[in-house]
Amino acid sequence: MKAPIGCAVIGYGPLHNFGWAHSAWIEATPELSLLAVCDLDPARTAAAKEAFPHIRTYNDVAEVWADGEVELVSIVTPHFTHCPLAVQAFAAGKHVVVEKAMCLSVAEATQMIEAGKRARRTLAVHHNRRHDGNFRRIREIVGSGAIGEVFEIELYAGGYGPFRHGWYSEKAKSGGAFYFWGPHAVDWVLALIPERIVGVNGYFHNRVWHEITNEDQVRATIRFANGCAADVTWSHIAAIGKPLWRILGTKGGILDTGANAIPGYEKGIRGPVGGSLTLVTYEGGERKEEQVPYLESDWDTYWQGVADHLLRGGPVPVSGEAGRRTIGVFEAAERSSQTGQTEQVPYE
Ligand SMILES: NC(=O)c1ccc[n+]([C@@H]2O[C@H](COP(=O)([O-])OP(=O)(O)OC[C@H]3O[C@@H](n4cnc5c(N)ncnc54)[C@H](O)[C@@H]3O)[C@@H](O)[C@H]2O)c1
Numbered sequence: 001m002k003a004p005i006g007c008a009v010i011g012y013g014p015l016h017n018f019g020w021a022h023s024a025w026i027e028a029t030p031e032l033s034l035l036a037v038c039d040l041d042p043a044r045t046a047a048a049k050e051a052f053p054h055i056r057t058y059n060d061v062a063e064v065w066a067d068g069e070v071e072l073v074s075i076v077t078p079h080f081t082h083c084p085l086a087v088q089a090f091a092a093g094k095h096v097v098v099e100k101a102m103c104l105s106v107a108e109a110t111q112m113i114e115a116g117k118r119a120r121r122t123l124a125v126h127h128n129r130r131h132d133g134n135f136r137r138i139r140e141i142v143g144s145g146a147i148g149e150v151f152e153i154e155l156y157a158g159g160y161g162p163f164r165h166g167w168y169s170e171k172a173k174s175g176g177a178f179y180f181w182g183p184h185a186v187d188w189v190l191a192l193i194p195e196r197i198v199g200v201n202g203y204f205h206n207r208v209w210h211e212i213t214n215e216d217q218v219r220a221t222i223r224f225a226n227g228c229a230a231d232v233t234w235s236h237i238a239a240i241g242k243p244l245w246r247i248l249g250t251k252g253g254i255l256d257t258g259a260n261a262i263p264g265y266e267k268g269i270r271g272p273v274g275g276s277l278t279l280v281t282y283e284g285g286e287r288k289e290e291q292v293p294y295l296e297s298d299w300d301t302y303w304q305g306v307a308d309h310l311l312r313g314g315p316v317p318v319s320g321e322a323g324r325r326t327i328g329v330f331e332a333a334e335r336s337s338q339t340g341q342t343e344q345v346p347y348e
Pocket of ligand 1: 014038041044076099180
């Protein structure tokens with residue numbers, strides 16, 4: 001394979017401008033070249049052509065599969081389409097970057113992983129928010145040992161009100177409430193605690209917004225082999241909120257309200273800007289509390305990672321197996337919510 005690598009974006013949607021973002025990231029990566037955009041909706045491909053006049057556009061993925069110059073596709077469509085589109089792309093000899101949520105089940109994830117292996121093509125899951133400035137700082141602090149061994153994590157987002165957000169609100173198409181922000185959150189936790197998952201407990205609620213098929217609130221408690229427990233909650237019925245991150249280690253802790261990042265990052269390609277977190281450490285019995293600024297977000301480096309992998313054999317930025325773990329946590333949490341038992345995540 002040689003540069004530039006011909007790329008196509010499948011899905012150029014209006015909800016988060018994310019087909020545009022994928023196109024802009026590819027254009028901003030010197031060794032990748034945006035050749036085409038595909039969307040079922042001609043109005044969306046017209047918008048893509050306006051933003052990127054040099055591209056060709058398609059309204060049927062079969063035309064992308066037949067386009068011999070396209071070597072890599074980025075799938076930016078609703079969750080229920082990710083597995084079938086990825087399997088078709090591999091059968092057409094394309095490499096695949098697929099958006100979060102990777103797919104709707106562990107079985108689908110395995111299908112995608114195996115299709116990629118059969119075709120000797122790369123599968124990468126787009127967990128760009130590993131490159132958020134706050135998470136980069138948290139990872140740096142935890143990695144430095146400044147707060148000792150992490151034994152407890154709480155991660156929360158949400159509010160009170162019906163989540164009316166097109167297909168995202170339909171469980172059959174989205175996967176459920178955990179599949180919107182949850183893939184970022186669980187992927188952060190699994191990246192931060194490189195330990196085997198020994199069990200998951202889940203608590204799902206459908207109590208208020210009955211006209212919406214997604215759950216009102218979802219919560220998973222992930223237990224790791226080293227005894228660390230991570231609690232991840234997403235809610236539409238939380239009248240009282242919690243900080244974004246609360247992390248406890250044997251020598252200190254981190255509190256990140258997440259409240260002071262500057263909004264509007266979806267219009268750029270670097271990610272969230274600004275903000276700081278609270279770091280508490282104990283040294284010789286002395287308590288020290290300080291405000292630590294976030295690192296810079298660098299979402300676009302994910303794509304340089306894709307080019308490095310395809311051209312120079314670097315690591316896959318986020319592998320299908322890593323993506324499958326996150327889906328495995330959602331599935332185990334939902335099962336646990338029904339059985340009342342601790343459930344296992346496959347392939348651990
Ligand atoms: N990583 C992030 O930070 C982030 C942020 C926003 C969205 N996303 C992800 O991006 C994906 C798309 O979400 P969105 O908000 O852009 O949704 P959207 O509804 O705005 O866009 C989806 C587009 O896909 C098109 N589409 C559907 N099926 C298709 C098919 N078979 N062939 C071609 N086009 C098809 C639709 O016409 C629509 O224009 C989801 O996986 C979502 O979770 C990720």
